[in-house]
Amino acid sequence: MTFDVALQHPRPFAPAAAAFPPGALKSASLRNQPGKAIAAIALPLENSFASLPPDFYTRLMPTPLPAPYLVGISAPAARLIGLDPAQVDDDTVAVLAGSRVPERAQPVAAVYSGHQFGVWAGQLGDGRAMLLGDVATAEGPMELQWKGAGMTPYSRMGDGRAVLRSSIREFLCSEAMHALGIPTTRALSVAGSDQGVVRETIETAAVVIRMAPTFIRFGSFEHWFHRNNEGNLRILADYVIDRFYPALRDEDNPYAALLEEVTRRTARMIAHWQSVGFMHGVMNTDNMSILGQTLDYGPFGFMEAFNAQHICNHSDHQGRYSYAMQPQIGHWNCYALAQALVPLIGEVEETQAALDVYQGEFATTVDRLLHAKLGLNQLPEQADADRALLDSLFGILQANHADFTLFFRRLSGLQAGSNAGDEPLRDLFIDRPAFDAWAQQYRTRLLLEGSVDAERKAAMNAVNPKYVLRNYLAQGAIDKAQQKDFSEVARLLQVLQSPFDEQPENEQYAALPPDWAAELEVSCSS
Numbered sequence: 325m326t327f328d329v330a331l332q333h334p335r336p337f338a339p340a341a342a343a344f345p346p347g348a349l350k351s352a353s354l355r356n357q358p359g360k361a362i363a364a365i366a367l368p369l370e371n372s373f374a375s376l377p378p379d380f381y382t383r384l385m386p387t388p389l390p391a392p393y394l395v396g397i398s399a400p401a402a403r404l405i406g407l408d409p410a411q412v413d414d415d416t417v418a419v420l421a422g423s424r425v426p427e428r429a430q431p432v433a434a435v436y437s438g439h440q441f442g443v444w445a446g447q448l449g450d451g452r453a454m455l456l457g458d459v460a461t462a463e464g465p466m467e468l469q470w471k472g473a474g475m476t477p478y479s480r481m482g483d484g485r486a487v488l489r490s491s492i493r494e495f496l497c498s499e500a501m502h503a504l505g506i507p508t509t510r511a512l513s514v515a516g517s518d519q520g521v522v523r524e525t526i527e528t529a530a531v532v533i534r535m536a537p538t539f540i541r542f543g544s545f546e547h548w549f550h551r552n553n554e555g556n557l558r559i560l561a562d563y564v565i566d567r568f569y570p571a572l573r574d575e576d577n578p579y580a581a582l583l584e585e586v587t588r589r590t591a592r593m594i595a596h597w598q599s600v601g602f603m604h605g606v607m608n609t610d611n612m613s614i615l616g617q618t619l620d621y622g623p624f625g626f627m628e629a630f631n632a633q634h635i636c637n638h639s640d641h642q643g644r645y646s647y648a649m650q651p652q653i654g655h656w657n658c659y660a661l662a663q664a665l666v667p668l669i670g671e672v673e674e675t676q677a678a679l680d681v682y683q684g685e686f687a688t689t690v691d692r693l694l695h696a697k698l699g700l701n702q703l704p705e706q707a708d709a710d711r712a713l714l715d716s717l718f719g720i721l722q723a724n725h726a727d728f729t730l731f732f733r734r735l736s737g738l739q740a741g742s743n744a745g746d747e748p749l750r751d752l753f754i755d756r757p758a759f760d761a762w763a764q765q766y767r768t769r770l771l772l773e774g775s776v777d778a779e780r781k782a783a784m785n786a787v788n789p790k791y792v793l794r795n796y797l798a799q800g801a802i803d804k805a806q807q808k809d810f811s812e813v814a815r816l817l818q819v820l821q822s823p824f825d826e827q828p829e830n831e832q833y834a835a836l837p838p839d840w841a842a843e844l845e846v847s848c849s850s
C-alpha cells in the first residue's frame with residue numbers, strides 16, 4: 325500500500341508579525357494549595373523545565389489520593405532512574421500516587437495550546453499531569469510526571485483525575501512500544517485508589533508516572549505563536565535546542581534546523597507506527613512530542629483484522645485519525661508547528677523547506693521497515709516491483725481482513741522453495757487462491773535475491789512482533805485489576821517487554837481476539 329502524505333494545509337503561512345506585545349500572558353493563578361513535602365523516596369530530582377520563566381507553568385502540589393496501592397511497576401523503567409523495583413514500600417507507593425511529594429520535587433503543570441481534530445482549541449495545558457522534576461539516567465536526564473494527580477489551573481471542565489482503566493492501558497502500551505523499539509514516553513508505574521471518579525459509570529482513580537526527557541509538545545510552541553508572544557516563543561525554542569538538540573545550535577538557522585529535525589523524527593515515528601499497526605487515536609497537536617516520541621496513550625489500538633480505514637477512537641466520527649490517515653496527519657501537525665516557528669525562522673521559504681522533508685523521510689523509513697518485515701533486501705532495480713508486491717499484499721490483507729500481527733509473524737515461516745509450510749498463513753485468508761497467487765510472487769522475489777530460509781526467519785522474527793497490546797488483552801488485565809487482582813497487569817507487562825521472543829508459555833497472548841472482543845470500543849473517556 326502506498327501511504328498518501330499529500331495534505332490540505334489548514335491555511336497558508338501567516339507572515340511573521342512585525343512586533344509582539346511584551347509579556348502577553350501571565351501564568352494562570354495557582355488553585356491548589358501547596359501540601360507538605362515528604363521525602364518518601366530520595367529521588368535526586370532537579371527541575372530543568374522550572375528554570376524557564378513562570379509564564380510557562382504553574383507551581384502546585386498534587387492532590388493526595390486516599391489509601392493508594394501499587395497496581396503495576398515497570399522494572400526496567402524503575403532501574404533506569406535508580407529505583408529498586410523490589411523495594412516498593414508504602415512511602416514509595418504514596419509518591420507514585422502523588423499522595424506524597426519527594427523533598428526535592430518542584431511540581432509544575434505546564435501551559436500549552438493546540439489543534440484538536442483540525443480545529444484551533446486555544447489554551448489547554450496539563451489539566452491532570454504534573455512534572456515532579458528530572459533525574460539523571462544512563463540515557464540522559466529523564467523527567468518524571470504524574471498523570472491524574474489532581475486539578476491544575478489548566479483543568480478546564482475536567483476533574484484532574486485519570487481512571488484505573490485508562491491508566492493501565494497507558495502504562496502497558498508505553499512499555500510495550502518501548503520494547504518494540506518505537507520512540508515513546510515511558511511509564512514507571514500505576515498506583516490506584518478506591519476513590520471514585522465519574523465517567524460514563526463510576527470508576528476508580530489511578531495515577532501513572534510517565535518518563536521522558538521532556539513533555540514539551542507542538543502545542544507548547546503554538547501557544548506563544550497564537551498569543552503573539554515572540555519573546556516566550558524564542559525562550560522555549562532556545563531551551564529545546566540547547567537541552568535536546570545541542571548540535572543544531574551551530575546551524576545557520578537553528579530554528580529552521582529544529583523544525584526540520586522534529587519533522588524528520590515525527591515522520592519516522594509514524595512510519596514505525598504504520599509498520600506495527602499502531603493507531604494513536606488522538607493525534608492532536610497537543611499530543612505531539614517535540615522529541616518525536618509517541619505521547620498520550622488514550623484510545624489507541626493495534627491493528628487486528630486489517631482495514632486501512634480502521635478508526636480506533638470511537639469518538640473520531642470522521643476518521644481523521646484512522647490508520648491510513650496517520651501519515652498525512654503527522655505532516656499536518658508538523659505544519660502547525662512550522663506555522664508557530666515562522667516568526668523565529670524568519671523566512672517562509674525556509675520554513676517550507678524544513679517541512680518538506682516529511683514525505684521523503686516517511687517514504688524512506690516505511691520502505692525500509694516494510695522490506696525488513698518481508699525479509700527482503702532493498703534492491704534498487706526491484707524498487708518498482710517491490711512497491712507492486714507490497715500494494716498487492718495490503719490489498720489481500722484488506723480484502724480478507726487478515727490479522728496484521730499474525731500475518732507478518734507467520735510469514736517468517738514461509739519457505740522460499742516450497743509451499744509445504746504455508747497452512748498457518750493461508751488460514752488467515754478467506755480467499756486462499758488470492759493468498760497463493762501473492763505467495764508465488766513473493767517466493768519469486770525471495771529466490772531472486774537468494775534468500776536463505778533460516779536466516780530470513782530469524783531476521784523477520786526480530787522485526788515482526790509476536791506480542792502486541794491487543795485491546796482484549798488490556799481489557800482482561802483491567803477487569804482483574806478492577807477486582808484488585810493485579811497479577812495480569814504484571815504478567816502482560818512481562819510478555820510485552822519481549823515482544824519478539826517466542827515465549828512458548830505465553831502462546832495464548834499471541835492469539836486472535838475472541839468473539840466478545842470484536843466489537844470492543846475505546847472512547848476518549850479516560
Ligand SMILES: Nc1ncnc2c1ncn2[C@@H]1O[C@H](COP(=O)(O)OP(=O)(O)OP(=O)(O)O)[C@@H](O)[C@H]1O
Nearest residue numbers: 448449450451452453479482483484485611620621
Ligand atoms: N480528567 C481531566 N481533568 C482535567 N483535565 C483533563 C482531563 N482529561 C483531559 N484533560 C485535559 O484535556 C486536554 C486534552 O486531553 P488529552 O486527552 O489529550 O490529554 P491527557 O490524556 O489528559 O494528557 P496527556 O496529553 O498529558 O497524556 C489536556 O489539556 C488535558 O490535560
Ligand SMILES: [Mg+2]
Nearest residue numbers: 610611619620
Ligand atoms: Mg493529551
